[in-house]
Amino acid sequence: MSDAPTSRLEGLHKMTPAERLQAVARQTNLGNEAVSDLVSAAEGRIELADRLVENAISVMSIPVGIATNMIVDGRDVLVPMATEESSVIAAVCNAAKRCRGTGGFVTSSSGPVMAAQVQLLGGGDPNNVRLKVYERINEIRAICDEVDPLLVKVGGGFRDVDVRVVDTAEGPMTIVHIIVDTRDAMGANAVNSMAEALAPKLSEWTGARSLLRILTNLADRRVVRARAVWPLEEIGGQEVRDNMLSAYHFADADPYRAATHNKGIMNGVSAVVLATGNDTRAIEAGAHAFASRDGRYRSMSRWERDPAGNLVGSLEMPMAVGLVGGATKVHPTARANLAVLGVSSADELARIIVSIGLAQNFAAMRALATTGIQKGHMALHAQNVALVVGAVGDEVDKVASELKALGKVRQDLAEEILARIRADNS
Missing domain, CATH: 1.10.8 (Helicase, Ruva Protein; domain 3)
Structure with a gap:
């Protein structure tokens, strides 16, 4: 009989976290010190971890720091950021301080609107299927709103339907987008449930077979924009400003540079998303897809010189975050961080997050254009x-x-x- 370790740990999900840890330790020859570290890391929090994820054995803490100097839409705000990377928070503090004199960050948004997709296959001419769907918009509205009456009660719910014909390697497909106002929720559960409820009816009405029924993380109807002006004297003079503009033009033209340029933006964005218990993977996927909407991967941000010679930066990106549901209400650290922010809506949180991303981008470009990032x-x-x-x-x-x-x-x-x-x- 082989003594080789196996990943087939039958019944692991039925064990307590302590029993799971011992089972894992036996299979991996984990030393006492490592086991002790995992136990200590989860002290007082393992029950919550066991409810949040499957097969929990411990908790891994991420440092939470505070970004200072931020003014967003005229309001001073302290911003919690969860990150393990040095210099990220310091960079935001520095960038935000340099644009306080011009009012900080001004934002706008398209509102908390999400979309789910229902994939329809067959049914004859896909354009004919498309029209059959549009003819049923009132019935679609009723089905979707019945799924989440509480969302409707607070002012959200179904808003529209958009039907596309997509050419694929196996032929054209009809893709139905249901457009939903999710209010202060991120909205994944709401729109997914609506898509599930709607799919059988779409098949019945069109004669097509419904397959995938799930939200899209390219939340291009839930876009937030942030803009800020950095005075020439706060940048370091004309040469630094022009070098920063050259750095931006490089990133906007070359996907190899854009990948790192945009990663810098996401250093700030993902840190606030994580600190508030939102879905970092969804935000990152949507952001990078949005950066490719013109058919090539480009800079997420835009930079220019204004008539007075100052540097103006703007950032526009999907930002599907929420204040209700998921870890935002369950995780005590996320709740505390939201209390520090003092936000009253998901839209307000989204505006702050995009402002942080723009501040991070300014700091990274200025460092590269002067002393270098290292x-x-x-x-x-x-x-x-x-x-x-x-x-x-x-x-x-x-x-x-x-x-x-x-x-x-x-x-x-x-x-x-x-x-x-x-x-x-x-």
């Missing part, structure tokens, strides 16, 4: 390296300071510095 990033990373090699207390700052002075943030150097510090103190 100087600031590695200065903060030096502390992480000091922790990795085992520095504690004031040793962390001492090791980090020497690494920064050397201009080389490497683990081997940190180990040598720490050993010398401890030898000097012995």
Whole structure:
């Protein structure tokens, strides 16, 4: 009989988290220290984790920091950001401070509208199927609104239907989009349930076979826009401004640069989305798809020089976030972070998130156009390296300071510095 570890752990889902952890430890020869770390990390929170995900064994914490200096639509706001990456929060604070004099960030939005798709196959001429669907719009409205009467009661519900004929490798398909106002919910459960309820009726009316019934994360009807002006003196002069514009034009023209440029934007966006218990994967998928809407992958942001010579940045992207449902109401840290933000609607939260993304983009471009991204990033990373090699207390700052002075943030150097510090103190 083989003693090789197996991933076939029958009945794991029926065990308690503690029993699961022991089962995993046995299969992976996990040491006592690692088991202890997993137990400690989940202390007081394992029951919640067990309700949120399947086969829970522990909890992994992400640091939550506060972005300061943000003014969004005339309101000063402190913004919680959940991220493990050094320099992200500091960059937002710096960028926001530099545009406070011009009023900070001004936003607009298209409202909390989501769409779900129902895929129809066959049924004859797809354009004929398309028209048959449009003829049933009143019945479609009734079916969708009956699924979620509470949503209708608070002012949301079915708004419209959009039917497209999509050419594919197996021939044309008729794709029905149901358009729904989801109010303060992200809306996935609501629109998915409506699509499920509607699909059999669409088949009955059109003679086509319904297959996929699910929301689209390309939430291009739920778009938020943020704009800000950075005065020339806050940027560092004309040369820095022009270098930043060149960096933007590079990103807008080249998908290799755009991928990293847009990742910088998402550093800020995803940190706030995560901190508030929203779906980071949905937001990221929608954002990158939206950046490709012109047929090629481009910069999510837009930058220009205004008549006074200042730098003007804008960011427009889908932002399907909510204040009700999911982890936003269940997770205590998410609830606390929303309380810090002081937002009263999902739309207000979305506007703040996109503003953070624009601030992050400004900071990254300015760093690249001046000292380079590594100087600031590695200065903060030096502390992480000091922790990795085992520095504690004031040793962390001492090791980090020497690494920064050397201009080389490497683990081997940190180990040598720490050993010398401890030898000097012995």
